[in-house]
Each structure stands twice: as C-alpha cells, then as structure tokens.
Amino acid sequence: MALMLGGGGLVAANVYASASEGGWGGQGPEATGQVKSAGMATIDCPDVGTQLTKVPEAARADVDRELATLDQQIAAAYQQLQQSAPEIRQDPAAADGPIMNPLKDKRKATLDRVADAIGRTGDRPEGLDALAACTLRPAQSAPGDSASAESTPPADTQPPADNGQSAAPGQGGNGPVAADYADIKSVQPNVPNPAKGSDASTGSFTSECGVNANGLRNSDNVIVAPGVSNGAHHFHDYVGNQSNTAFASDDDLAKADTSCVDKGDKSTYYWPVVRLQNGKQEKDAGAPGGGTEGNAGEIVTPKQVTITFEGNPRGKVTAMPRLLRIITGDAKSFVNGPANANASWSCTGFEDRQLKDKYPLCPSGSDVVRTFRFQSCWDGRNTDSANHRTHVAFEGQDGACPQGFEPIPQLVQRIVYDVDAPSLNDSGKTVPLYAVDSFPEQQHKPVTDHGDFINVFDEGLMDQMVDCINSGRTCGPRGDDGGDKGGDTGGDNGGATANPGGGGNGGDQGDGGKNGDDKGTAAPSDGGKPGDSATASSPAEPPRTDATVTPTGGTKHDGHGKGGKGGKQDEPGSTAGPTESTKPAQAPKADRTTAPAEPTTAPTGKSTEPAGVTISASAPADSTGAAAVPQTTPPPATGTEPQASGGSLAETGAQLWPAAIGVLLAGSGLVMFLRARRLRY
Numbered sequence: 001m002a003l004m005l006g007g008g009g010l011v012a013a014n015v016y017a018s019a020s021e022g023g024w025g026g027q028g029p030e031a032t033g034q035v036k037s038a039g040m041a042t043i044d045c046p047d048v049g050t051q052l053t054k055v056p057e058a059a060r061a062d063v064d065r066e067l068a069t070l071d072q073q074i075a076a077a078y079q080q081l082q083q084s085a086p087e088i089r090q091d092p093a094a095a096d097g098p099i100m101n102p103l104k105d106k107r108k109a110t111l112d113r114v115a116d117a118i119g120r121t122g123d124r125p126e127g128l129d130a131l132a133a134c135t136l137r138p139a140q141s142a143p144g145d146s147a148s149a150e151s152t153p154p155a156d157t158q159p160p161a162d163n164g165q166s167a168a169p170g171q172g173g174n175g176p177v178a179a180d181y182a183d184i185k186s187v188q189p190n191v192p193n194p195a196k197g198s199d200a201s202t203g204s205f206t207s208e209c210g211v212n213a214n215g216l217r218n219s220d221n222v223i224v225a226p227g228v229s230n231g232a233h234h235f236h237d238y239v240g241n242q243s244n245t246a247f248a249s250d251d252d253l254a255k256a257d258t259s260c261v262d263k264g265d266k267s268t269y270y271w272p273v274v275r276l277q278n279g280k281q282e283k284d285a286g287a288p289g290g291g292t293e294g295n296a297g298e299i300v301t302p303k304q305v306t307i308t309f310e311g312n313p314r315g316k317v318t319a320m321p322r323l324l325r326i327i328t329g330d331a332k333s334f335v336n337g338p339a340n341a342n343a344s345w346s347c348t349g350f351e352d353r354q355l356k357d358k359y360p361l362c363p364s365g366s367d368v369v370r371t372f373r374f375q376s377c378w379d380g381r382n383t384d385s386a387n388h389r390t391h392v393a394f395e396g397q398d399g400a401c402p403q404g405f406e407p408i409p410q411l412v413q414r415i416v417y418d419v420d421a422p423s424l425n426d427s428g429k430t431v432p433l434y435a436v437d438s439f440p441e442q443q444h445k446p447v448t449d450h451g452d453f454i455n456v457f458d459e460g461l462m463d464q465m466v467d468c469i470n471s472g473r474t475c476g477p478r479g480d481d482g483g484d485k486g487g488d489t490g491g492d493n494g495g496a497t498a499n500p501g502g503g504g505n506g507g508d509q510g511d512g513g514k515n516g517d518d519k520g521t522a523a524p525s526d527g528g529k530p531g532d533s534a535t536a537s538s539p540a541e542p543p544r545t546d547a548t549v550t551p552t553g554g555t556k557h558d559g560h561g562k563g564g565k566g567g568k569q570d571e572p573g574s575t576a577g578p579t580e581s582t583k584p585a586q587a588p589k590a591d592r593t594t595a596p597a598e599p600t601t602a603p604t605g606k607s608t609e610p611a612g613v614t615i616s617a618s619a620p621a622d623s624t625g626a627a628a629v630p631q632t633t634p635p636p637a638t639g640t641e642p643q644a645s646g647g648s649l650a651e652t653g654a655q656l657w658p659a660a661i662g663v664l665l666a667g668s669g670l671v672m673f674l675r676a677r678r679l680r681y
Contacts (some may be wrong), residue, residue: 003202007132015057015522017183017415022024022069024036025058027052033371034661038445040085040086040139040174040177041082041088041089041136041137041138041336042078042093042136042334042441042442042443043074043076043077043080043081043099043100043103043134043135043136043137043335044076044134044135044136044137044335044441045070045103045107045131045134045135045335046131046134047332047335047336048067048111048114048128048131049067049071049224049387049388050330050336050340050389051131051387052114052125052386052387053385053386053387053390055118055386055387056118056121056122058120058121059117059120059121059122059227060386061227062113062114062665063114063117063118063561064224064225064227064228064388065225065227065228065552066110066111066113066114066117067114067224067225068228068231068677069110070107070110070646071206071225071231071233071380071439072233073103073106073107073110073135074103074114074439074440074441075233075293075439075440075441077099077100077102077103077134078440078441079176079293079440080098080099081099081136081212084098086098088136089139092136092138095136098138100134100135100136103134104132104133104134105292107131107132107133107134108129108132109200111128111129111131111132112128112129114128115128130517137335147265151255159210160377163393167326174294174440174441174443174444175294175435175443175444175445176359176433176435176443176444176445176446177443178308178424178427180358180359180435180444180445180446181359181360181361181421181422181424182355182358182360182361183359183360183361184295184346184347184350184353184355184360184361184362184363184366185350185363186669187350187353187355187681188353189352189353189470190296190352190353190354191351191352191353192311192353194312194397194398194399196313196350196399197313197314197315197399197499198311199314199315199316200311200313200314200399201311201312201313201315201316201317201407201469201470201472202311202432202467202469202472203310203468203469203470203471203472203474203475204308204309204310204311204468204474204475204668205309205464205465205468205469205475206306206307206308206309206369206475206477207240207260207262207265207267207306207307207308207309207475207476207477207669208260208261208262208307208476208478209240209258209259209260209261209269209305209307210239210259210260210305210306211239211301211302211303211304211305212237212238212239212259212301212302213301214259215299215301216237216238216239216242216244217232217235217236217237217238217273217284217299218234218235218236218238218244218245218246218289219233219234219235219236219237219284219287219288219290220232220244220245220246221236221246221452222244222245222246222247222268223325223327223384223388223452224247224327224388225246226246226247227246227247228246229246229288230288230289231246232272232289232439232454233288233289233439233440234272234273234289234293234295234331234438234439235273235290235295235299235437236270236271236272236282236437236438236452237270237271237272237273237291237302238257238268238269238270239259239260239269239270239307239441240259240260240266240267240268240269240304240343240456241253241256241257241258241266241267241454241456241493242257242259243255243256243257244268244270250323253266253268253323253454253456254456256456258475261477261478262461263462264457264458264461265456265458265461265477266456266458267453267455267456268452268453268454269307269413269451269452269453269455270451270452271370271372271415271449271450271451271452272331272436272437272438272449272450273299273300273436273437274300274302274368274370274417274419274434274435274436274437275295275296275297275298275299275300275434275435275436275437276297276298276300276419276432276433276434277296277297277428277432277434277435278297278298278300278432278658279297280297282297282298282299290638293439293440294360294440294444295437295438298433299418299431300418300419302415302416302417303367303416303417303418304414304415304416305413305414305415305416306413306414307410307411307412308411308414309409309410309411309412309414309465309469310376310409310410310469310556311410311469311470312376312399312401312407312410313395313399313406314395314397314398314399314400314401314407315407316407316417316470317376317408317466317469317470318378318407318408318410318466319404319408319459319462319463319465320378320455320457320462321378321455322383322385322455322456322457322459323382323383323454323455323456324378324383324392324408324453324454324455325383325384325388325452325453325454326374326375326376326411326452326453327388327389327450327451327452328342328372328373328451328452328453329341329342329343329372329448329450329451330342330448330450331438331439331442331448331450331552332439332442332448333442333445333447333448334438334441334442334443334445334447334448335442338357338447339358340389341356341357341447341448342372342373342450343355343356343357343370343446343447343448343449343450344356344371344372344373345359345360345368345369345370345371345446345449346356346360346369346371346372347360347362347363347366347367347368347369348362348366348367348369348416349366350362350366351369351371352424353367353373355444355446356446356447357446357447358446359434359435359446361421361422362421363421367418367419368416368417368419368434369414369415369416369417370413370414370415371412371413371415372411372412372413372415372450372451373411373412373450374410374411374413374453375394375410376392376395376407376408376409376410376411376453377390377391377393377394377395377401377402377405377406377407377408377544378391378405378406378407378408379391379392379404380395380404380405380406381406382543392405392483393405395407400467405565409465409466409469411453413451417434419434422434434503436448436449437540449457449600460517463467464487493578506579518627523632548667568617607653
C-alpha cells in the first residue's frame with residue numbers, strides 16, 4: 001500500500017509540475033506586445049480612433065464617418081491581399097504596388113479630412129499623417145501549424161500538412177487556425193481572489209434579458225460608428241434594447257421595447273456572434289459584415305446569458321449616468337496589440353481557468369463560456385469619450401479606482417454556448433471549428449473578443465440596483481432574496497462555496513448533482529461526478545471569481561439533486577426574456593475531440609502611437625474632452641496568465657520520467673497487495 005500511494009503521489013506531482021511549465025511556443029504576444037499571426041499574412045494599420053482622445057462635439061459625426069471609412073479601406077485591402085496570397089508568399093514586396101501604397105494614399109486623404117473636421121471647431125491636430133502608412137505582417141508559424149518543427153502534437157491529433165499554411169484556415173479563408181485553440185484542462189487555475197475591504201459593496205443585481213432567441217443581429221455599431229451601415233464589419237448579437245441599429249438616437253433607445261424581464265432595463269447589450277464553420281449559408285452569406293468579409297458559417301444562439309452588476313471591493317458604488325456607453329476589449333487587438341484586450345474564454349466546470357488569446361477545447365459535457373467584466377470606474381462627468389475609453393477605467397489590483405474616478409456597478413456578462421470541441425486533426429471536417437466574428441484582417445482571433453453596453457436603465461431601477469449592491473443583497477427582476485452576501489455554503493455536503501447569499505438552493509433547477517450525490521456544480525444545469533467539488537451557482541447569477549472553485553470537468557447529469565443550505569433564491573432557473581418561454585432546441589452533443597494543449601498567455605500592452613507624434617486638439621470643454629486615464633486597460637494580475645504544456649515530445653518525455661517511476665512503484669505495490677490477499681485467504 002505504501003508503494004502504491006507513494007508511486008501515485010509521484011505521478012500526480014510530476015504531471016502537475018509538467019503542466020505548469022513550458023513556454024508560449026511563439027504564439028503569445030512578443031516582447032513588443034504584438035500578437036503573432038499564425039498561418040496567414042495580415043495588414044497592420046495604426047488604429048487612429050483609439051488615439052483621438054479629444055474631439056470637439058461638433059466634429060464628432062464627421063470624424064466618426066471618416067474613421068469608418070478607414071475601416072472600409074483596410075477591409076478592401078485585406079481582400080486584395082487574400083486574392084493575391086500565392087504571389088505575396090513568394091515575394092512580400094509584391095504587395096507594395098497594388099495594395100500597400102494605394103492604401104497609404106487613401107488613408108492619408110481620409111486623415112486629412114479628419115484633421116479638417118476637428119480644425120473647423122478647434123485646433124487642427126498635428127501628426128495624423130504619420131498614421132497613414134500600414135505594414136504587411138507576414139504569416140508566422142505556431143504550434144498547430146505544419147511549418148512548426150517544435151511542439152509537435154501526437155500523431156493521432158497532428159494537423160495535416162498545408163504547404164506552409166495553417167492546418168485550419170477557417171471557412172472564410174482567414175482563420176481561425178489550429179493554434180488558436182487550447183485544451184482547457186491543460187490550463188492552470190488563474191483567476192485571482194482579491195481581498196475585500198471593510199467598506200466593500202458586496203451585493204449584486206441581475207437583469208434577465210434572454211439569449212437573443214429572436215435573432216436580432218446586424219453588423220452596425222451605434223457606439224463606434226453611429227450613422228454608418230456595417231460599421232463593425234462583423235455581426236453582433238443583441239439582448240435588451242430592441243432598437244439597435246447604427247441610426248438609433250438616444251430618444252429611439254429610450255422609447256424602444258426590451259427583451260429584459262424588468263421593463264425598466266432598456267439597456268443595450270451586444271457582442272460578436274459565434275459561428276460554427278460548417279458550410280451553412282446564413283442569410284448574411286452574401287452581405288457586408290457576413291460572408292463577403294470572411295464571417296461565414298452557422299450562427300450559434302447562446303445557451304444561456306447572465307447579466308450581473310457587482311460592487312467594488314474597496315467601497316460603495318454610485319449610480320451609472322443614463323446613456324453611459326462602455327466598450328470592453330478591443331476588436332482590433334490582433335494588430336493593435338493587447339493593450340486594451342479583455343477577452344476571457346473558459347468552459348463550464350473550469351471557470352477558474354480563463355484563456356485570453358485562445359478558444360477553449362472543452363471536455364465532453366462542458367460548454368464554452370465567454371465572460372466580459374466591464375470597466376467599473378467612471379470619471380464623474382462624461383457618458384462617452386472621443387475614443388470611447390477615457391471616460392471609464394478598470395479598478396487597480398487593490399480594487400481602487402484611479403484618481404479622479406469613482407466606482408460604479410461593474411457589468412459582468414457570462415455567455416454560454418453548446419458547441420463541441422473542434423476536430424483539429426482534420427481541420428474541423430468532423431467537428432467544425434467555432435470562432436467569433438471579426439474585422440476581416442483580425443482573422444477571427446479570440447483575443448479580439450469584446451462587449452458593448454449602453455445604460456438605458458430607468459433612474460428608479462438604477463437607484464434600486466445601487467442600494468442593493470451597497471447593502472450587500474442579491475437582487476433581480478423576480479424579487480430580492482433579502483439575504484446577506486456572506487459566503488453561504490451550498491451543495492449537499494457543503495462541498496462548494498456558493499455565490500454569497502445565493503446559497504446552493506438551485507438543485508431542482510440543475511445546480512445539484514444527479515441523485516443528489518454531488519457536492520455542487522460549477523454552473524447551472526452542469527452536474528459533476530459524485531464527490532466533485534465546484535462553485536454552486538444559480539441560473540440567475542454567474543459564478544463570481546471571488547468564490548472558492550475546484551474545477552472538476554465532470555460529466556453533465558440531470559441535476560435533480562437536493563439543493564444546499566444557502567440563502568433563499570426567489571426564482572432560480574429562468575434567463576429567458578418575456579417572449580421566450582422555452583429554450584431554443586439544442587442539437588445532441590457529440591463526444592468532444594480534445595486537441596493537444598496549446599501555449600497561452602495573457603498579453604501585455606504596447607503603444608501604437610508613433611514617436612514624436614502629438615495627436616490632440618484644443619477645444620472648449622465638452623462631453624467628449626476627457627483627459628487621459630491613468631489606467632484604462634484590464635489590470636494585470638501576477639501569476640494569472642493562462643498556462644499550457646509546451647515543448648517537444650522528447651522534452652515532455654524527459655520531464656515525465658519521475659511519473660514513469662511512480663507508475664512502476666504503484667504497479668509493484670498493487671501486485672504485492674494482491675499476492676498477500678491470496679495468501680491470507
């Protein structure tokens with residue numbers, strides 16, 4: 001028995017250590033903060049919009065239209081690049097004459113119009129010409145590409161050769177690629193657990209707005225490109241406000257219907273759609289923003305969407321101003337660099353492991369989860385800013401807002417998809433690839449994921465939200481549970497820490513395990529194996545990152561177990577809007593094909609402003625003239641980068657030799673145990 005236990009312990013310790021080691025294999029951000037291309041060349045242009053921090057209100061409409069024109073020019077140039085890809089691969093300089101030089105000239109003319117528009121009502125900005133030139137970023141090999149000589153995956157999962165191109169180029173010919181995926185089980189837990197101060201606002205408020213079962217989608221972006229059709233160049237899912245087009249005015253939003261249960265919430269919540277690249281022709285297959293720009297395949301309706309507003313770990317929150325606009329993440333982070341990226345990908349049962357620049361390969365019975373944690377500090381004056389970022393900021397690592405900013409409720413969106421892990425060994429032919437829509441040149445990279453929000457709460461309901469959060473209660477459209485958020489214990493045996501105040505009472509709705517044997521599960525309707533331990537979560541509220549979580553990856557069960565002893569939950573289970581009485585039909589889930597682990601990283605930022613260029617315009621104070629924010633990017637947390645195993649098979653074998661010894665010890669112990677047992681009887 002001693003040999004068996006000792007050998008087993010050596011195996012476990014060595015495997016854990018090996019999974020914690022390994023580099024990024026060239027696929028993460030470079031030292032400059034650039035996210036490398038994998039398998040395909042792309043066009044890298046300076047993002048003018050993020051650098052225009054001051055634009056007079058009178059010039060905003062003209063500037064927004066010109067910025068949208070810059071995006072159109074890049075999309076057209078990228079399409080040319082794709083069509084001439086063989087020639088460019090032979091000689092990258094061949095792109096200068098037909099593609100890159102004309103693009104520079106067009107951008108220069110557009111930037112001149114931007115400067116003129118600002119100059120008509122303020123000081124004409126200097127240095128915009130320096131942003132006209134773009135670069136052709138050549139393709140890079142990465143783990144999962146046939147050109148990669150190292151980190152070779154096992155023979156049964158190795159992607160086929162593709163003449164130097166990525167093994168999985170995607171249905172639209174511009175991504176995703178095999179290196180964009182990583183096995184969630186190879187990622188170490190990386191979600192921080194920030195300490196809460198004595199004055200923390202620990203409550204939460206949930207708004208139930210459905211899953212967009214009615215298919216409200218378009219390729220507009222009313223925040224970034226108002227008045228411009230196809231301003232996003234990719235399609236968005238919308239829940240909440242039902243008047244979401246590029247031409248919707250503030251008055252239109254205020255008068256619109258909403259999919260939210262509480263009609264006092266007419267806010268707009270939207271994000272890029274997820275597609276299965278399975279060859280299906282959606283109605284946008286021949287439309288701008290859809291198939292004509294590389295966004296092809298079947299759009300997947302989310303299985304579940306939870307919208308929660310949370311407090312601040314250092315103090316009380318104040319009400320959001322009506323019509324506050326927030327964008328989290330960066331739709332162009334593949335070429336911009338990850339300075340403003342805020343993507344978080346995971347799987348149910350593993351949500352203490354978040355991927356920033358990979359799509360997760362989830363095990364059988366586990367669903368894909370996208371999580372957006374929005375900026376939660378406001379400058380106290382502006383509902384928007386010229387670059388849509390400087391009026392809000394993230395909390396620091398200690399939970400405090402930057403100087404001059406005050407805490408507001410933090411919007412947390414959790415979106416769950418019933419999609420299978422793609423089969424990377426045959427480029428998604430058996431099980432299709434999945435990916436978010438993106439700008440064409442962003443190649444569907446997971447790091448480009450982003451979310452958008454416009455606050456159209458009734459003031460009375462917003463006041464209720466603030467009171468609920470500041471008083472430590474858990475509230476929602478179906479009533480206030482009245483419980484203190486004190487970390488109640490959920491699950492049959494107290495094995496999981498429930499959302500504080502939420503308890504583990506959702507067993508009848510799917511929080512309990514099969515036959516009541518589980519200790520709790522990581523997400524509603526997701527059971528685990530008997531004895532598994534995970535975060536208990538009611539369907540009305542997503543798991544909080546400050547909860548105690550032990551990932552299990554257990555199989556999904558019926559979920560009719562007994563609930564825990566936590567606080568009362570008034571109406572667990574329903575996330576549907578008023579017109580959504582049942583969930584959309586879900587296809588049977590096939591066994592998932594798990595691919596080899598891919599290195600992952602939480603990117604660090606870079607500056608995209610050319611040296612010596614000053615881009616500013618003096619103008620009278622207005623609602624968009626916010627000063628630079630000390631911290632507008634997601635705060636890094638030490639040791640929170642997603643990790644996966646890497647290195648060659650030879651290196652892996654060398655690192656795992658203690659595990660082999662452990663197996664021999666355990667086997668020897670078992671043989672001795674069985675012989676002794678036969679002698680005894």
